[in-house]
Amino acid sequence: MIESKKRWQLTSPDEQAVQNLQQALSLSSVLAKILVTRGIDTVDKAEEFLSVELSGIHNPFLMKDMDVAVARIQQAIEAEEKILVYGDYDADGVTSTTVMMTVLEDLGANVSFKIPNRFDHGYGPNAELFKEAHAEGVNLIVTVDNGVSGIEPVRLANELGMDVIISDHHDIGDELPEALAIIHPRHPQGNYPFGELAGVGVAFKMAQALYGDIPEHLTELVAIGTIADLVPLHGENRLLVKEGLRALQDSPMPAIAALADVAGVKQRDITEETIGFMFGPRINAIGRLQSADPAVRMFMTDDPSEARSLADGLDVLNKERQAIVKAISEQAIEQVEARYGDQLPHVIIVAQEGWNPGVVGIVASKLTEKFYRPSIVLSLDLANGKAKGSARSIEGFHLYNELAKNRDVLPHFGGHPMAAGMTLAAADVDELRERLNEQAKRSLTAEDLVPVVSIDIPVSLDEVDTETIEGMRQLAPFGMGFAKPKFYLQGVKVAGIRKIGASQAHLKMELAQNSSTLDAVGFGIGELGDQLTPDVKIDVIGDLQINEWNGRKKPQLLVEDIRTDEWQLFDIRGIRQVSRWSKLIPTQNQVYVAFQQETEAVFSSLLDGPIVSAQSLTEQGAVKDHLVLLDLPDSEEQLSSVLKQLKPKRVYAHFYAQESQYFERIPDRDQFKWLFGFVKKRGSFDFKKNGDELSKHKGWSRETLFFMLQVFFELGFVTLNNGITEIAQVPGKRDLSEAPAYQKRERQIALEQKLLYASYRDLKDWFDAQVSAKEEELWI
The missing domain is CATH 3.90.1640.30 (inorganic pyrophosphatase (n-terminal core))
Structure with missing residues (x-):
C-alpha cells in the first residue's frame, strides 16, 4: 500500500457533452474531456475557445x-x-x-x-x-x-x-x-x-x-x-x-x-x-x-x-541568483528543521541577517512547496532594526487578510491572498510568528495542510498516443487560470520499474493496461522504486508529454503522485547480506517475526528492531503495517494465523532456512528397504562410528541416513541406544508415512516448495489467497 502525498480532486466530465464535442468538432476523447471539465461544454463555447483571433x-x-x-x-x-x-x-x-x-x-x-x-x-x-x-x-x-x-x-x-x-x-x-x-x-x-x-x-x-x-x-x-x-x-x-x-x-x-x-x-x-x-x-x-x-x-x-x-x-x-537562492533556501530549511523537527507549525517564519531581500520571495515559495505551509522569509538589517521580506501562502489562508490583522506590528505590507511583501521592526518578528500561528490554527484544518492537486480527467492507456498529446497544443497557452491538464490513470499495472540517475533519485516505469503500455518518469521519487512490487496495480497522476529520441516520438507520463490500495509482497528470499534488504524496511510500525527458536540468534545483531516469536504474538495492539518474515513457519496455518492477526500492508518474505529439506527430498521405499535389510543382516549398526562410511558408500548425506533410522525407530522397526541401531524383537507392519519424522519432512518439503522455492507469482498468489480469506471473514 502506498498513500498519495497530495489530496486528489478528480473531476468526471459529462459523457454526453464529451461525445457532442467529439462528433461536432472531430476532437479526440481526451481533448473533449478536458474542455468539458474546464466548463467549455458546448459546441459554441468550444468553437469560440479554439478559434483565437486577435481582432477580437x-x-x-x-x-x-x-x-x-x-x-x-x-x-x-x-x-x-x-x-x-x-x-x-x-x-x-x-x-x-x-x-x-x-x-x-x-x-x-x-x-x-x-x-x-x-x-x-x-x-x-x-x-x-x-x-x-x-x-x-x-x-x-x-x-x-x-x-x-x-x-x-x-x-x-x-x-x-x-x-x-x-x-x-x-x-x-x-x-x-x-x-x-x-x-x-x-x-x-x-x-x-x-x-x-x-x-x-x-x-x-x-x-x-x-x-x-x-x-x-x-x-x-x-x-x-x-x-x-x-x-x-x-x-x-x-x-x-x-x-x-x-x-x-x-x-x-x-x-x-x-x-x-x-x-x-x-x-x-x-x-x-x-x-x-x-x-x-x-x-x-x-x-x-x-x-x-x-x-x-x-x-x-x-x-x-x-x-x-x-x-x-x-x-x-541568473546563475548568480540561482546560487544565492540555493544557499538561502538551504539555510532556511535548516532553520525550520532545527526549530521544529517533525512538528511543523501552521505558519513558517524564518529570518536571518544578510539574506538578499531581492530573492526572499523565491525562497518563501520553495519553503511553501516543500513543507506546504504559509511561509515568510525575512532579511534582517540589525543596524537599522528592520526586517524586510516576502510571504507565500496555501489555499485556505488568505495572506493579505491575515497580515492585515497585525497592522500594529506591520507598518508596511501589501499583497494578495497567496503572496505578500512586508517590512517590520526586527524586534517584532517573534510576535508576528506567534500571532500568525494562532490565527492559522483557527482557520486551517488538518486537511488544509495536505497539498491539493486538481485532476482534469481519468484516461485509459488506449486513449494515449502522440497525436492526442500533440493535439493538446490547441488548448494552449497553459498557465494561471488555465493550468496544464493533469491526467489520472486508474489501476494500471507496473510492468517494469527501475531507479535512474546518478544518485538513483528518479524513477522509470513501464505501465500496462490490457494490451497498451506507457513509459512513465518520476523525478525525485526514486525511493518508490523500493516500495513498488512487480505487477502491482497503481493509480497515478501526472502530465502527458512526448519523449523524442533519435527522431522517434513516444508518449510519456511525467509522474506527479502515486497511490495503491493493494497490499504488497516484497521478495527478499535468498539475499544473504541482511544489510542489503534491512534498509528497505520502513522504521515505523514494523515487526520482525521468527517462527523458529534459533532464528533470533542468527539475526539479532543484524537488525535494528526487536525480533518477535510467532508464539508470543498477542491480539492486543498487534496490527502492523510492515511484516518481515525472517524464517519459515512450521505450517501454512501458522503463517496464515500471523497474517490474520497483524493485518500488514506490506510483507517482506525472507524465509531463512538453516537446513533446507527441499533438495534432500524423501528417500524412496527401495532405499528404506535396503537399509532395513542391511541392519537386519548385520544385526546391529553403530551410527556414530560407521555412519559417515555408509553414507559415502551409498551416496547419501549423513542427515538422510539418520532420517531413515529415525523413521524406523518411530515405527518400532528398530531400537536406538547411544547410536547403536538394532532390529526390534517383533517389528510390526506399518506404513512409512505413519512416522512423525516422515510426516514432518513431507510437510516441510511442501512448505519450502510453496514458500521458499516458489516463483514470485506463485508466492504472491498464495498470499493473495490468505488476504482474500481474511477479507471474507470480515464479512461473515
Missing part, C-alpha cells in the same frame, strides 16, 4: 481616462516635451517599459525611461526619482506596471509642474493618486470588459490607442510579460499570449534570438513553458540583484551582437 480584443477606449491619456501624450509629442516612461524591475515591468518606449519612439516622442532600483528606491513611484526627472526637464511621466499606490510621489510631481499618467494593473487601495489619467482595467469608475490584464497588457492597450490599430509587432513582449507575471490566461490575456507565442517563434527582434540562444532552446520551439521557466527567470534576475535597465536595452536594441551581450549578462546574473 476590446476597444482600448473602453478604459476610463484612455482618451485623456492619448490626448496628453499626443500634445507632448507635438510640443516636443520630454516624456519619461517610469517602469518596474520585474519581467512585466521591463516588457511594459519596452512596449511604451517603442510606441512613443515610433510616434516621434522625445522619450526616455527610468526603472527604480529594488534596493535603493523600492517598488513604485519614488519621490527622489521624480525630482531627478524634473531636474532633467521632464514634463510628462507615464508609469507602466506601477503607480496606483504612489499617492505622495504623484502629489510631488504635480507640485513640480509635471503631469503624470498612470498605467497599472495592481490592486487599487482606498485612495487613488491625483494623476492626470489613471489607465487601469479595474478602475472603480470604469467598465472595461476584462479586468485581469498584466501591466504589459495595459501598456499594449495604450499602444493600441496611440497607434489607432492593433500593434501586432508588440505581442511578443506582451506574451513574455503576461506569462512571467502569472496573471490568469483567459479572456483577452489568452488572445494576446496565443498570438504573442506565434510571433515569438519567428520574431525578428534580436533580443528574442539572444534569449533563446542563452537558454539553449530553438526559437521555433518557444512555448509558454519556455517563457515561464527560461526567459522569465533571466529577465527577473537582473532586477533582483541590480538595476534592470540593461534588460530594457536588450529588448530595444536592433543590434544582434549587443542583444546577445546583454542576454549573456542576464544569464550570468
Whole structure:
C-alpha cells in the first residue's frame, strides 16, 4: 500500500457533452474531456475557445481616462516635451517599459525611461526619482506596471509642474493618486470588459490607442510579460499570449534570438513553458540583484551582437541568483528543521541577517512547496532594526487578510491572498510568528495542510498516443487560470520499474493496461522504486508529454503522485547480506517475526528492531503495517494465523532456512528397504562410528541416513541406544508415512516448495489467497 502525498480532486466530465464535442468538432476523447471539465461544454463555447483571433480584443477606449491619456501624450509629442516612461524591475515591468518606449519612439516622442532600483528606491513611484526627472526637464511621466499606490510621489510631481499618467494593473487601495489619467482595467469608475490584464497588457492597450490599430509587432513582449507575471490566461490575456507565442517563434527582434540562444532552446520551439521557466527567470534576475535597465536595452536594441551581450549578462546574473537562492533556501530549511523537527507549525517564519531581500520571495515559495505551509522569509538589517521580506501562502489562508490583522506590528505590507511583501521592526518578528500561528490554527484544518492537486480527467492507456498529446497544443497557452491538464490513470499495472540517475533519485516505469503500455518518469521519487512490487496495480497522476529520441516520438507520463490500495509482497528470499534488504524496511510500525527458536540468534545483531516469536504474538495492539518474515513457519496455518492477526500492508518474505529439506527430498521405499535389510543382516549398526562410511558408500548425506533410522525407530522397526541401531524383537507392519519424522519432512518439503522455492507469482498468489480469506471473514 502506498498513500498519495497530495489530496486528489478528480473531476468526471459529462459523457454526453464529451461525445457532442467529439462528433461536432472531430476532437479526440481526451481533448473533449478536458474542455468539458474546464466548463467549455458546448459546441459554441468550444468553437469560440479554439478559434483565437486577435481582432477580437476590446476597444482600448473602453478604459476610463484612455482618451485623456492619448490626448496628453499626443500634445507632448507635438510640443516636443520630454516624456519619461517610469517602469518596474520585474519581467512585466521591463516588457511594459519596452512596449511604451517603442510606441512613443515610433510616434516621434522625445522619450526616455527610468526603472527604480529594488534596493535603493523600492517598488513604485519614488519621490527622489521624480525630482531627478524634473531636474532633467521632464514634463510628462507615464508609469507602466506601477503607480496606483504612489499617492505622495504623484502629489510631488504635480507640485513640480509635471503631469503624470498612470498605467497599472495592481490592486487599487482606498485612495487613488491625483494623476492626470489613471489607465487601469479595474478602475472603480470604469467598465472595461476584462479586468485581469498584466501591466504589459495595459501598456499594449495604450499602444493600441496611440497607434489607432492593433500593434501586432508588440505581442511578443506582451506574451513574455503576461506569462512571467502569472496573471490568469483567459479572456483577452489568452488572445494576446496565443498570438504573442506565434510571433515569438519567428520574431525578428534580436533580443528574442539572444534569449533563446542563452537558454539553449530553438526559437521555433518557444512555448509558454519556455517563457515561464527560461526567459522569465533571466529577465527577473537582473532586477533582483541590480538595476534592470540593461534588460530594457536588450529588448530595444536592433543590434544582434549587443542583444546577445546583454542576454549573456542576464544569464550570468541568473546563475548568480540561482546560487544565492540555493544557499538561502538551504539555510532556511535548516532553520525550520532545527526549530521544529517533525512538528511543523501552521505558519513558517524564518529570518536571518544578510539574506538578499531581492530573492526572499523565491525562497518563501520553495519553503511553501516543500513543507506546504504559509511561509515568510525575512532579511534582517540589525543596524537599522528592520526586517524586510516576502510571504507565500496555501489555499485556505488568505495572506493579505491575515497580515492585515497585525497592522500594529506591520507598518508596511501589501499583497494578495497567496503572496505578500512586508517590512517590520526586527524586534517584532517573534510576535508576528506567534500571532500568525494562532490565527492559522483557527482557520486551517488538518486537511488544509495536505497539498491539493486538481485532476482534469481519468484516461485509459488506449486513449494515449502522440497525436492526442500533440493535439493538446490547441488548448494552449497553459498557465494561471488555465493550468496544464493533469491526467489520472486508474489501476494500471507496473510492468517494469527501475531507479535512474546518478544518485538513483528518479524513477522509470513501464505501465500496462490490457494490451497498451506507457513509459512513465518520476523525478525525485526514486525511493518508490523500493516500495513498488512487480505487477502491482497503481493509480497515478501526472502530465502527458512526448519523449523524442533519435527522431522517434513516444508518449510519456511525467509522474506527479502515486497511490495503491493493494497490499504488497516484497521478495527478499535468498539475499544473504541482511544489510542489503534491512534498509528497505520502513522504521515505523514494523515487526520482525521468527517462527523458529534459533532464528533470533542468527539475526539479532543484524537488525535494528526487536525480533518477535510467532508464539508470543498477542491480539492486543498487534496490527502492523510492515511484516518481515525472517524464517519459515512450521505450517501454512501458522503463517496464515500471523497474517490474520497483524493485518500488514506490506510483507517482506525472507524465509531463512538453516537446513533446507527441499533438495534432500524423501528417500524412496527401495532405499528404506535396503537399509532395513542391511541392519537386519548385520544385526546391529553403530551410527556414530560407521555412519559417515555408509553414507559415502551409498551416496547419501549423513542427515538422510539418520532420517531413515529415525523413521524406523518411530515405527518400532528398530531400537536406538547411544547410536547403536538394532532390529526390534517383533517389528510390526506399518506404513512409512505413519512416522512423525516422515510426516514432518513431507510437510516441510511442501512448505519450502510453496514458500521458499516458489516463483514470485506463485508466492504472491498464495498470499493473495490468505488476504482474500481474511477479507471474507470480515464479512461473515
